[in-house]
Amino acid sequence: MTLALAPFGLTAWWLPILLGIAFGAVLERSGFGDSRRLAAQFYFTEMRVLKVMFTAIVTCLLWITLASTLGLLDFGALSINPTYLGTAVVGGLLLGVGFVIGGYCPGTSIVSASTGKVDGMWFLGGVGLGVFVFGEVGGAFRTFYDTAGYLGRATLPETLGLPFGVVVALVVVLAAGMFWGATVLERSFGSPSPASPRASPAGAVRSSLRPALLRGGGVLALAAVVVAFARPAAGGGAVEERVRLLGAEHDAVLAARTLHLDPLEVAGLLHQQIGGKPARFHLVLLDVRGESEFNRFHLVDARRTTLDSLRGDGGRAFADPRYATSIKVVMSDDEAAAEAAWRVLRAHGVAHAYVLAGGIDLWLDVFRDGRLDALPARGSEATDRMRHAFPSSLGDRFPFARPSEDSYLRWMRTKARPFEVRVKPVTKAGKASGGCG
């Protein structure tokens, strides 16, 4: 068990402002408020964009490696951009085109505009316009946006099957190679002031080779030290590792369906009833569907969350003793995503976690359509997509988002929908956790 302290997950409102100020100031000092210097990247006259970017990536990566090797940082808890290969390629190519036409990127245009550069202001206005257009028409290629080449939380070490330290070393070598190439290209294409015939207002960039080499050597030496000490498992994503290790055990539990709660049982939980009898417990309903589906319909008091969040602090929170005796029910459209979320919760050592049988779709079959004999979709029908249509996004403002206690008790009395009670009553002194918690 590592003694991971960070990330601290601070949410103070002023922190992003402070980090933003530092970010903006560095971009400005690096010359990124000047479109000519940014565009020069594409004409090999001044390769600042590449140098600053890759130095930043290498520096941050070395810090992360160092901190997680020392056990001060839990790499598995960092928010890692999920991978969508389709949009990464198409969006990336378009972004490059916009870059060479407009001369900025969104962040640098903010810096440029805030230092009085009129072209930066026009560019920033354009970004706003482009964002607006995407919001309006993007729905037309929603399937591509959501699914093309989706790999989830994929990192290079996992995908390449290489130890973390080796990938870090490869990135450092790649960056060093590119810096060398950039310097060579600048020598053959470059002039002291790249885009303008008059002397650059910002002063010439001093880039004599010797200090550059010295610094490069220093970075390489630091990298070598970090990599030499990096444990191969550093930053492997501890939770995912446990999900993998527990895979077979969880498969068996899920296949036995002893933790899948019938919609009617969950309707009872909403009224502090377990199997038709009053009980006292704290209930947590976790909905792992997308925001738009959640907005269309969700159970009263359900919280929306994502698998990514559950893998990090969002899931770890439920392993806290405060939640030890809460009953947690995860739900998705069918069961696939909910079961995945359940596995993550169990990997965190969260007790009393259940899956809503048949998901929101079955819930709606039963309580919206009144099909009391409906069963969970199985096999090819179980697509984990919302089968029910809603004309508007009313969230939980439907009667069937919380069937009344009276109808629940009536259905229980008349055995209108027989089911096996799965929820085990929790006692105050219940065991804190059943696993690796």
Place this chain on the structure above:
Amino acid sequence: MRRTGPAPYWNAYVGGAVLGTVLFASFLLTGHGLGASGGIARVVVAGQKVVAPDHVDRTALLAEMAGGTKNPLDAWVVLGILGVALGGAASGWLAGRWRLETFKGPRVSKRARWLLALAGGTIMGFAARLARGCTSGQALTGGATLAVGSWVFMFAVFGGGYLLAYPLRRLWK
């Protein structure tokens, strides 16, 4: 305090090292990286919500940020771009670079440069939303955490730029 000319820019490697450290500080303290386009997108959606709230509720890509009672501005990335503007302005002013001017290639007029900036920005705003991030939130932040999609994105950005650089060389040279 004021110098006669603007302060020189930092050496690119120094700038990169400081930038990487700021990014690491962000990860360490908050658990996430830096971003820019997401903040701009949220500001735009906030405007749309004021003008046409029903439309925002009915459009999935907008409702995700601003549907119902959600406040699109209640996000770290919005505060982040506010900081970027403040930091950029302060740094530029201290360096003696705060001046109303237009940066452009030698062969294009100011007006043409403005329109090109608008066009490039529009393409980029669209692309950044499509790619779920721009050079800050996707390439830099994702690159430093070894996200596969971010590395693919980064090389695609350079690819797209170099693809069009030669035909458009008159804009900049």
